[in-house]
Amino acid sequence: MTRWIRALISAAGMCALLAGCGRQVTGLNIPGGGGITPSGTTLIRFDVAGPLDFTNVRYLIVFNTKGNNVQPTAQGTNTDVSNWSAYFVVGGGSGFVSAPGLEQLYRNPSTGALAPPYNITIPQGTLTNFQTQLSGALSQYGFQFTFNRCLLDLPQPSATPPPPLSVNRICPPFQNTVATTWNISIFTVDNTGSPIDSLSTTGPGNGDYTFQIDTTQALSNKSYSKPAANTTVSNPGAQIVGIEVFSTP
Numbered sequence: 001m002t003r004w005i006r007a008l009i010s011a012a013g014m015c016a017l018l019a020g021c022g023r024q025v026t027g028l029n030i031p032g033g034g035g036i037t038p039s040g041t042t043l044i045r046f047d048v049a050g051p052l053d054f055t056n057v058r059y060l061i062v063f064n065t066k067g068n069n070v071q072p073t074a075q076g077t078n079t080d081v082s083n084w085s086a087y088f089v090v091g092g093g094s095g096f097v098s099a100p101g102l103e104q105l106y107r108n109p110s111t112g113a114l115a116p117p118y119n120i121t122i123p124q125g126t127l128t129n130f131q132t133q134l135s136g137a138l139s140q141y142g143f144q145f146t147f148n149r150c151l152l153d154l155p156q157p158s159a160t161p162p163p164p165l166s167v168n169r170i171c172p173p174f175q176n177t178v179a180t181t182w183n184i185s186i187f188t189v190d191n192t193g194s195p196i197d198s199l200s201t202t203g204p205g206n207g208d209y210t211f212q213i214d215t216t217q218a219l220s221n222k223s224y225s226k227p228a229a230n231t232t233v234s235n236p237g238a239q240i241v242g243i244e245v246f247s248t249p
Helices: 003-009
Strands: 041-048 058-064 086-091 096-104 118-120 127-131 141-148 181-189 195-197 212-214 219-225 240-248
Touching: 041 058, 041 181, 086 141, 096 127, 141 240, 181 240, 212 219
Parallel strands: none
Antiparallel strands: 041 141, 041 240, 058 086, 058 181, 086 096, 096 118, 127 141, 181 195, 181 212, 219 240
């Protein structure tokens, strides 16, 4: 269990993110060139304003795979994780630095208690090309990786950890109750779990954008560049610039 989730469960604040459908951009530094991802995979790039700070910052990519067009957000201890289907996490001191981790949350509907996260084992070869030295597109700083979409073909969060993943296939179609349209949110938090930044210009606790992908469609850099704001995050490595996605059915 990562420390930021421990902080969350113990009542530390979290951050919210919104993401939005944005302008098309070309020139993403895709391994192999050509801007093409293998069939059944998606590439996500998390763009920030300065060098990544894996010691003091955690970078989260949160998915809502229910298809209800709701952005997964986090607003302190009142966060409704019902729209958090799963999330990738990078950084945070001794956390996931050489590669992202994948986790799933569950809140008990009877008591409202948030259980410790389930750390999902990522089978070898299903998450590739994790890069932190980038160029072009929205920013020269950030990270990117390619993942097999079957990694997110998880059952709905429950009191029981999900079974081992079966990913020797292409998704979609999905085996569980996973929609083909996903809402994706990104945000940064500090080592106490407190919010730092999101794609919102009105504060990390606001989910006033939408960023959605259709996993049945080819995407050649669907991106959102965060609009300029009056305030700047003091740590440029935690200041979000935008999100970029390539995807192949």
